[in-house]
Amino acid sequence: MSLDDKRRLVCPSFRKMSVFEQCRVIELPRSSYYFRPKGESLFNQQLMNAIDSGSWTILVMGWSG
Numbered sequence: 001m002s003l004d005d006k007r008r009l010v011c012p013s014f015r016k017m018s019v020f021e022q023c024r025v026i027e028l029p030r031s032s033y034y035f036r037p038k039g040e041s042l043f044n045q046q047l048m049n050a051i052d053s054g055s056w057t058i059l060v061m062g063w064s065g
Helices: 003-009 019-025 030-034 042-053 056-061
Strands: none
Touching: 003 030, 019 030
């Protein structure tokens, strides 16, 4: 079972068992339950798009045009 599948099993509103206990039962590290990916910065997205489009040589050489 993947981490995402296990995350979906945890129900924080379930009063008879805490999140800690639920995570322990399904063998999901509690930090994995709370983890949310940050995503890429705008600069990094622009840089990756420039590399994908083939204009990375312009960035490396320092040309602006």
